[in-house]
Amino acid sequence: MISTATKPLPNWTWEFHGHHCPFMPIGYRMGLVAMRELGVERVKDHSVFALVEIGVGHPQTCMADGVMSATGCTYGKLLMERLGYGKMAMVLHASGKGTVRVYLRSEFQDELAKQEFFSYRKRGVEPSDIPSEVTERAVAVVLGATDEQLFTISRLPDFAFGRPKGSFAKVKCSRCGEYVFERYARSADGKVLCIPCSGYTESRPDPLKGGQ
Amino acid sequence: MISTATKPLPNWTWEFHGHHCPFMPIGYRMGLVAMRELGVERVKDHSVFALVEIGVGHPQTCMADGVMSATGCTYGKLLMERLGYGKMAMVLHASGKGTVRVYLRSEFQDELAKQEFFSYRKRGVEPSDIPSEVTERAVAVVLGATDEQLFTISRLPDFAFGRPKGSFAKVKCSRCGEYVFERYARSADGKVLCIPCSGYTESRPDPLKGGQ
Numbered sequence: 001m002i003s004t005a006t007k008p009l010p011n012w013t014w015e016f017h018g019h020h021c022p023f024m025p026i027g028y029r030m031g032l033v034a035m036r037e038l039g040v041e042r043v044k045d046h047s048v049f050a051l052v053e054i055g056v057g058h059p060q061t062c063m064a065d066g067v068m069s070a071t072g073c074t075y076g077k078l079l080m081e082r083l084g085y086g087k088m089a090m091v092l093h094a095s096g097k098g099t100v101r102v103y104l105r106s107e108f109q110d111e112l113a114k115q116e117f118f119s120y121r122k123r124g125v126e127p128s129d130i131p132s133e134v135t136e137r138a139v140a141v142v143l144g145a146t147d148e149q150l151f152t153i154s155r156l157p158d159f160a161f162g163r164p165k166g167s168f169a170k171v172k173c174s175r176c177g178e179y180v181f182e183r184y185a186r187s188a189d190g191k192v193l194c195i196p197c198s199g200y201t202e203s204r205p206d207p208l209k210g211g212q
Numbered sequence: 213m214i215s216t217a218t219k220p221l222p223n224w225t226w227e228f229h230g231h232h233c234p235f236m237p238i239g240y241r242m243g244l245v246a247m248r249e250l251g252v253e254r255v256k257d258h259s260v261f262a263l264v265e266i267g268v269g270h271p272q273t274c275m276a277d278g279v280m281s282a283t284g285c286t287y288g289k290l291l292m293e294r295l296g297y298g299k300m301a302m303v304l305h306a307s308g309k310g311t312v313r314v315y316l317r318s319e320f321q322d323e324l325a326k327q328e329f330f331s332y333r334k335r336g337v338e339p340s341d342i343p344s345e346v347t348e349r350a351v352a353v354v355l356g357a358t359d360e361q362l363f364t365i366s367r368l369p370d371f372a373f374g375r376p377k378g379s380f381a382k383v384k385c386s387r388c389g390e391y392v393f394e395r396y397a398r399s400a401d402g403k404v405l406c407i408p409c410s411g412y413t414e415s416r417p418d419p420l421k422g423g424q
Contacts, residue, residue: 012224018256018284027288044230045338056290056419057376058393065288072230075287076239076277078268082419085407086382086396106384106391122380126257164269168334170298172318179318181270184298195297207268 004032019127027066034092043072053087099159216244231339234350239278246304255284265299311371
């Protein structure tokens with residue numbers, strides 16, 4: 001089994017992310033481990049899905065940028081969603097290959113938390129304003145760990161996953177005149193309108209439920 | 213006013229995205245236009261937000277990867293969300309600088325739709341399986357257009373935007389033993405549990421509402 005510690009992060013992953021921090025590389029290695037477990041390559045198009053268990057209103061979400069960079073499961077290709085559990089874990093699902101979950105071990109979270117980087121973050125200092133030697137020490141703890149120190153891996157044999165049915169159909173909103181994909185069009189006063197013009201905000205498709 | 217047509221896409225943006233297609237560069241130029249209008253640089257940390265009006269279950273969402281790449285407003289940094297209107301537009305919000313909306317002109321959407329690239333896509337051919345000369349012709353239509361041909365730009369002076377309050381507090385789920393950020397912890401049978409262990413799925417914070 002090849003360790004992900006031997007696979008360095010491409011420079012562009014840092015450029016994409018915008019700053020150095022320890023959680024982007026955690027997500028990158030998490031993505032590599034999940035791909036290795038399922039036996040899949042980085043996805044060019046749309047056949048693999050990465051679901052991150054993070055939520056909002058908490059730190060360390062940078063891991064999602066690492067997961068996108070490693071797996072090719074990007075938000076723009078609709079291959080990345082948050083599950084909103086507030087946990088440092090991800091699920092990778094590949095049709096015909098199964099589903100795997102990778103969790104950042106609690107012991108490693110405790111160990112990493114001792115890094116000075118986090119005392120800056122808790123005081124509200126932005127990552128790019130933290131002294132680079134402090135940041136790089138935290139990054140080195142991540143890159144120097146073995147996969148076994150970092151992650152627990154489990155298969156999810158019963159994982160059910162679907163995506164809303166796709167359609168190319170679009171219409172013009174009769175008020176603002178802009179194009180809108182038809183599944184998002186609404187009807188008000190007998191006219192076809194986009195959501196902002198209609199005033200409706202309900203009943204949009206759940207991004208994680210199929211067949212709608 | 214500097215045209216975004218003179219600013220080529222870095223190679224890493226294609227690498228991040230995973231395939232060539234016309235909508236990633238549309239998003240990239242859309243992001244550049246929005247930044248130019250607000251007078252902001254690519255964001256390293258967390259001070260600018262990009263909201264894309266796309267939904268799910270429709271094509272052309274690749275624009276979001278271009279927006280992330282241009283602006284630095286990434287999903288992992290919680291600076292990128294879908295508004296779910298099914299429209300080819302984005303909103304860029306920078307504290308103290310205001311809010312701008314950029315829409316891909318309907319006339320340009322009509323013109324671009326004539327490209328052979330889309331007849332492949334409608335037959336279900338994945339972008340990386342489309343002959344590269346077909347794809348590059350569609351990309352060239354995007355890169356060869358002026359900003360005025362591509363976009364309509366409007367200021368949103370009344371745009372209200374908030375993010376859920378952040379907290380570093382975390383607890384261990386008393387069933388699975390994993391760490392969970394406390395705002396996502398639930399109580400069941402008098403014990404603190406993570407969402408999957410609790411069986412509850414309701415009441416997670418709305419990523420686009422502040423003060424929760």
